[in-house]
Amino acid sequence: MNYLDFEDDIRILDQKIESLKAPYISKGITDIANPLVVENEKKLNNLLDQVYSHLTPYQITKVARHDSRPRTKDYAKKIFTDFIPLAGDRMFAEDHSVISGYGILDGVSVLIVGQEKGNNTESKIISNYGMNRPEGFRKIIRLMKDAERLNIPVITFIDTPGPYPTKGSEDRGQAESIAKLTEVSLDLKVPLIAVIIGEGSGNSANALAVANKVLMLEYSMYSPISPEDCAELLWKNAKKVEEAAAALKISAKDLLDNKIIDEIILEPRGGAHRDHEAATINLALSIKKNLKELILMTPDELVYQRKNRFLSIGKDVLLPKEEFYMENIENRIQYQPFNWKLLFQNNIKLIYTIIAIVVLFILALIFS
Amino acid sequence: MNWVKEKFKELKPKIKSIFRVKVGPEGHLWQNCSCGTVLYKQDLEDNLFVCSVCKKHHPITAKERFKIFFDNGYFQEIFPMLPVDDPLKFADTRIYKVRLDNVREQTKRHDSVMLAEGLINGIKVVAGIVDITFMDGSIGRAAGEAFLTGAEHALNYNLPYIFFCSGGDMRIQESTFSLIQASRMIAAISLLKEKKIPYIPVCLDQTNGMITGSIALIGDVNIAEPKAKVTFFSQKQIKETTRDILPIEFQTAEYLLEKGQIDLIVERKDLPKTISTLILIRTNQNKTFLSDATDYQSDFTGEASSFTS
Ligand SMILES: [Zn+2]
Numbered sequence: 040m041n042y043l044d045f046e047d048d049i050r051i052l053d054q055k056i057e058s059l060k061a062p063y064i065s066k067g068i069t070d071i072a073n074p075l076v077v078e079n080e081k082k083l084n085n086l087l088d089q090v091y092s093h094l095t096p097y098q099i100t101k102v103a104r105h106d107s108r109p110r111t112k113d114y115a116k117k118i119f120t121d122f123i124p125l126a127g128d129r130m131f132a133e134d135h136s137v138i139s140g141y142g143i144l145d146g147v148s149v150l151i152v153g154q155e156k157g158n159n160t161e162s163k164i165i166s167n168y169g170m171n172r173p174e175g176f177r178k179i180i181r182l183m184k185d186a187e188r189l190n191i192p193v194i195t196f197i198d199t200p201g202p203y204p205t206k207g208s209e210d211r212g213q214a215e216s217i218a219k220l221t222e223v224s225l226d227l228k229v230p231l232i233a234v235i236i237g238e239g240s241g242n243s244a245n246a247l248a249v250a251n252k253v254l255m256l257e258y259s260m261y262s263p264i265s266p267e268d269c270a271e272l273l274w275k276n277a278k279k280v281e282e283a284a285a286a287l288k289i290s291a292k293d294l295l296d297n298k299i300i301d302e303i304i305l306e307p308r309g310g311a312h313r314d315h316e317a318a319t320i321n322l323a324l325s326i327k328k329n330l331k332e333l334i335l336m337t338p339d340e341l342v343y344q345r346k347n348r349f350l351s352i353g354k355d356v357l358l359p360k361e362e363f364y365m366e367n368i369e370n371r372i373q374y375q376p377f378n379w380k381l382l383f384q385n386n387i388k389l390i391y392t393i394i395a396i397v398v399l400f401i402l403a404l405i406f407s
Numbered sequence: 408m409n410w411v412k413e414k415f416k417e418l419k420p421k422i423k424s425i426f427r428v429k430v431g432p433e434g435h436l437w438q439n440c441s442c443g444t445v446l447y448k449q450d451l452e453d454n455l456f457v458c459s460v461c462k463k464h465h466p467i468t469a470k471e472r473f474k475i476f477f478d479n480g481y482f483q484e485i486f487p488m489l490p491v492d493d494p495l496k497f498a499d500t501r502i503y504k505v506r507l508d509n510v511r512e513q514t515k516r517h518d519s520v521m522l523a524e525g526l527i528n529g530i531k532v533v534a535g536i537v538d539i540t541f542m543d544g545s546i547g548r549a550a551g552e553a554f555l556t557g558a559e560h561a562l563n564y565n566l567p568y569i570f571f572c573s574g575g576d577m578r579i580q581e582s583t584f585s586l587i588q589a590s591r592m593i594a595a596i597s598l599l600k601e602k603k604i605p606y607i608p609v610c611l612d613q614t615n616g617m618i619t620g621s622i623a624l625i626g627d628v629n630i631a632e633p634k635a636k637v638t639f640f641s642q643k644q645i646k647e648t649t650r651d652i653l654p655i656e657f658q659t660a661e662y663l664l665e666k667g668q669i670d671l672i673v674e675r676k677d678l679p680k681t682i683s684t685l686i687l688i689r690t691n692q693n694k695t696f697l698s699d700a701t702d703y704q705s706d707f708t709g710e711a712s713s714f715t716s
Pocket of ligand 1: 442459461
């Protein structure tokens with residue numbers, strides 16, 4: 040198992056428990072009642088609870104990118120019986136960074152599409168680290184239309200660092216394929232559920248998140264840009280990544296408050312990577328619950344609900360121009376994130392002028 | 408030694424720019440074009456800000472664009488409702504709200520999208536444009552809302568919607584609120600398409616990331632100005648990730664036309680004519696030929712009989 044940089048204590052405890060358990064396991068005993076083991080496990084659980092309830096946004100990003108975190112492929116195989124992967128956009132190529140295919144969820148046929156990052160070096164290279172080419176999006180469009188024809192609900196899994204920036208994908212219409220996928224998803228006449236299962240970064244995440252219900256795992260992130268790039272771009276300093284992640288408000292809790300997602304799916308203690316089974320069960324239950332509601336709606340209702348969901352985000356806080364500028368004056372008075380550093384940076388000219396005047400004044404006093 | 412070399416590399420372009428012989432006296436009367444010609448500003452303005460030698464379309468402000476585009480330069484600006492600023496209380500090296508207020512004071516605009524209603528060749532249309540002078544034309548909540556207002560106006564009054572795309576990076580200070588504008592704008596377009604109202608995007612120099620990936624290339628007809636740069640990923644990003652060799656004309660309108668991404672390249676002076684014709688063609692619901700129409704038919708036969716006699 041890989042441990043993240045803030046998990047040192049957890050690693051030590053984990054190793055301790057493992058060494059304590061080793062003699063029993065070698066004898067073939069799985070139910071261990073040794074008080075030392077029980078006590079240490081209790082300690083570990085408390086520690087995990089403590090660490091994972093106070094994760095910073097950047098630590099959440101690290102968990103979301105964790106190497107052993109379950110990926111789309113794992114969920115597709117575990118949640119859906121008879122999952123059959125389908126390939127190709129019928130125009131140019133197959134994009135291995137997108138997994139797609141039909142499966143059965145508790146008796147209901149569904150189309151599963153999702154971005155795949157891979158868990159080890161080999162699978163990561165095959166799936167291109169989850170960076171999608173235009174063919175991937177066109178494959179999704181093709182299958183979505185197919186599912187619409189067959190009246191089968193669609194479930195998307197989001198886990199990507201962004202689209203793949205190459206000359207080839209630019210030539211073949213990366214931008215158009217993403218826009219088109221968004222358009223097709225908006226007009227789809229079957230239920231559509233999106234689940235953010237890991238890192239949801241950039242336009243390619245947004246294109247798959249156009250759904251009737253957007254669900255999100257507890258320790259995943261959804262952001263227009265990776266915290267690293269944001270720090271480079273706005274702070275001009277790669278070390279400010281903690282601040283960038285916090286400012287971007289990328290955690291599930293913040294996004295739920297901002298009404299960008301609809302539901303948070305809880306993860307097992309210590310994140311999904313520690314217990315794939317439990318994470319899968321939670322996710323399956325949540326998908327089933329939401330699908331049950333959506334299946335009852337008519338096609339027109341579904342399209343209306345989906346479009347309205349997006350069109351109405353932010354509609355509740357609109358003001359006409361005159362009122363806005365009146366309101367703004369009040370806002371300005373309330374707005375006081377007091378910070379000496381920022382105050383200095385924002386008024387640097389004023390402060391220099393004041394200093395210069397004071398110095399001149401003192402000099403004048405001395406020489407007069 | 409390495410350090411000196413690196414420093415020198417950094418400073419080289421600056422030093423070069425000091426010693427470069429300037430082609431003309433750049434000021435309020437003259438302007439240099441990238442092809443090397445010096446243009447009298449009044450001439451340039453008369454020529455719709457297009458270089459007479461190399462046909463380069465110089466960037467113009469949103470207001471000038473509308474003046475050129477609409478009949479007789481007359482248009483009525485539409486003011487959208489405004490969302491509350493700075494939803495995330497964002498602060499990087501500067502407070503976002505302060506930055507926003509400064510830009511507003513400089514540009515006298517509320518946000519990057521400007522909307523207007525007017526006539527082009529007698530056809531009433533709604534037009535929108537991204538003003539690249541406002542924070543590089545990045546798209547935040549206010550800009551997305553403005554685009555939606557334009558679409559709503561077009562929908563309510565059954566008018567064609569023309570949108571001039573330029574700038575269009577994400578407003579990172581608004582994070583996911585900015586990201587989600589892509590879906591919102593496309594939802595608005597799909598409402599227009601449902602009602603068969605023409606939506607025509609025009610890509611200007613330079614159209615970037617988020618706009619390219621949402622509204623610029625899914626119009627009824629995709630139009631671009633000559634030599635306009637339309638990018639999804641910047642060349643820097645592509646070079647960082649791969650070792651692709653990029654041709655000089657990469658991501659220009661002509662290149663995109665060759666790659667099948669846009670329908671038409673239209674010069675600035677021809678834009679109103681082409682767009683109005685396109686609208687006429689696309690909204691025409693006549694199902695009888697003019698020559699078959701009764702009143703016209705009599706005319707025709709009369710002419711024919713006089714010819715035989
Ligand atoms: Zn020129």
